[in-house]
Structure formats: structure tokens, C-alpha cells
Amino acid sequence: MELPEIYLLSRDMYKELKGKTVNDVEVKNVKCLNLPFEEFRSIIVGKKFLGAKPKGKWVSLEIEDEYTLLYNTGMGANTIYYQKDDQPQETWHIKFRFEDGSGFTSRVWWFCYLHLLKNSELASHKMTAKLGPTPLDSDFSEDYLNGLFIAKRSSVKNILMDQSKVAGIGNVYIHDPLFLANVHPLRQANTITRDELTKLYASIKTVINESISCGGLAYEVNFYGVKGDYGKNRYRVAYKEGEACPICGETIQKIKTGSTSSYICPKCQPL
Numbered sequence: 653m654e655l656p657e658i659y660l661l662s663r664d665m666y667k668e669l670k671g672k673t674v675n676d677v678e679v680k681n682v683k684c685l686n687l688p689f690e691e692f693r694s695i696i697v698g699k700k701f702l703g704a705k706p707k708g709k710w711v712s713l714e715i716e717d718e719y720t721l722l723y724n725t726g727m728g729a730n731t732i733y734y735q736k737d738d739q740p741q742e743t744w745h746i747k748f749r750f751e752d753g754s755g756f757t758s759r760v761w762w763f764c765y766l767h768l769l770k771n772s773e774l775a776s777h778k779m780t781a782k783l784g785p786t787p788l789d790s791d792f793s794e795d796y797l798n799g800l801f802i803a804k805r806s807s808v809k810n811i812l813m814d815q816s817k818v819a820g821i822g823n824v825y826i827h828d829p830l831f832l833a834n835v836h837p838l839r840q841a842n843t844i845t846r847d848e849l850t851k852l853y854a855s856i857k858t859v860i861n862e863s864i865s866c867g868g869l870a871y872e873v874n875f876y877g878v879k880g881d882y883g884k885n886r887y888r889v890a891y892k893e894g895e896a897c898p899i900c901g902e903t904i905q906k907i908k909t910g911s912t913s914s915y916i917c918p919k920c921q922p923l
């Protein structure tokens with residue numbers, strides 16, 4: 653899950669869970685916890701959920717008494733809300749129930765993290781303390797992006813996928829913003845012109861917001877079990893190897909960029 657899906661999950665969790673008191677929790681994959689299960693359970697049962705917001709690829713859930721529950725779905729998870737009289741999804745690894753009988757379950761695809769911390773411990777939580785702003789945050793400005801690129805010899809792709817610099821973009825949402833800005837993923841950051849930067853900044857926001865307005869990725873379900881509509885029908889070059897570029901008609905290529913792959917139009921995005 654990347655930023656659009658995390659944003660949508662946070663929004664819906666906020667709507668459904670705010671003000672609800674935990675009645676019980678069950679966790680089958682206890683490795684995802686940062687505390688022994690009994691300790692985790694004894695802290696969270698009886699406490700209220702107060703809020704939810706995205707933090708890079710994490711959902712940060714505000715819990716009563718100065719606690720935060722950090723949830724990272726790893727490669728993905730079906731995190732689904734149920735009401736009092738609903739049947740929760742059949743297979744699950746994590747199950748919360750609230751005092752009003754509603755709750756949510758999570759069926760994790762591969763691994764996940766569910767970390768419960770005191771707010772005073774957040775600054776020392778290694779996996780999230782150093783996360784940069786997400787493209788939806790107000791401190792993600794064009795000048796901020798410029799500051800990341802200026803005098804840097806790393807590739808643009810590496811910088812944009814470095815979660816300590818920009819949080820929430822992974823190997824799904826990286827391709828189309830670069831294409832829309834005519835920037836090759838391996839371009840050295842310090843060669844990006846101000847015009848290219850302006851285009852790239854705008855296209856990152858365009859792609860993230862477009863996916864949010866489509867309800868996120870077509871192969872992930874939201875908090876109500878409904879799939880999004882962002883996929884092959886919306887991608888420009890992402891995952892379209894061998895197809896024609898929507899701008900110039902050149903064949904889209906899949907190339908190696910370090911340990912990951914990129915999808916590019918070689919004509920629109922010269923190196």
C-alpha cells in the first residue's frame with residue numbers, strides 16, 4: 653500500500669473508529685507486534701480510538717491516554733470494518749472489537765507491523781521517526797523538493813522513493829509522475845532544471861490525487877471491502893511494457909533501475 657491507499661484507509665478508519673472503545677483484540681501473527689501480546693492487549697483494551705492519519709506508508713491511530721497505534725500493511729492487507737450484525741471476513745490475522753459490537757479485521761498478504769507506543773516514544777521509533785513529508789502534506793512544497801535535488805548526485809527515482817525524504821511513494825506511484833514530467837528515473841538529481849522540477853512536483857500531486865479520487869488501486873480493497881478503480885485503465889506508462897506511449901506512440905519499456913524496475917517511454921523521457 654502506498655500513499656493513496658493509506659490516505660483512504662486513514663480517512664475511513666477516522667470516520668468509523670473515532671470515539672469507540674476497544675472491547676477486545678486478537679492477533680494471530682504476533683510477530684507484527686512490538687510488545688508481547690498480553691501486554692499489548694492489556695494496554696489497548698478499554699481505551700478509545702481518537703483519530704487516524706497517514707504517515708508515509710503507515711496509518712497512525714491516536715489512542716486515548718497518550719498512546720499511538722502504528723499500522724503498516726507491508727505488501728498489502730485487507731483491513732475491513734464490520735458493524736455489529738455483520739460477519740467479519742472469514743480469514744484474518746488481527747481482529748479488533750469495540751464496545752458497540754462493531755470492529756475491524758485485517759487479513760495480511762505477507763507481513764505487517766502493529767506497533768503500540770506511548771506518544772513520548774514516537775521520536776525514538778526507528779521505522780517512523782525519520783519519515784519525510786508525504787506529497788499531501790503542506791510542508792511538501794516545490795522548494796522542499798528542490799532542496800532534495802539540489803547538488804545531489806543520486807538518481808531522481810532513488811530520492812523520491814527514499815521514505816526519509818518523501819514518504820508514501822513506492823514502486824507503484826513512481827512511474828507516471830516521472831513520465832508526465834518527461835524525466836528519466838535515472839536522471840541525476842542535480843541536473844534537473846527548475847522547469848522540470850515544477851512539472852515533476854505538479855505531476856506527483858496529480859497522480860496521487862487522481863488515485864485517491866478513484867478510490868485507490870484496483871487490486872486493493874478499502875475499509876468497506878470495495879476495490880478501487882486505479883489501475884491499467886489509468887496508468888500512463890506504469891506496468892505497460894510493450895504498449896504504445898499515450899503521448900508519442902513509442903513502445904513503453906521496462907528497465908532496471910537498481911534493485912527495482914521502471915516503466916518509461918524512451919522518447920518522452922530521454923536520459
Ligand SMILES: [Zn+2]
Nearest residue numbers: 897900917920
Ligand atoms: Zn512517449
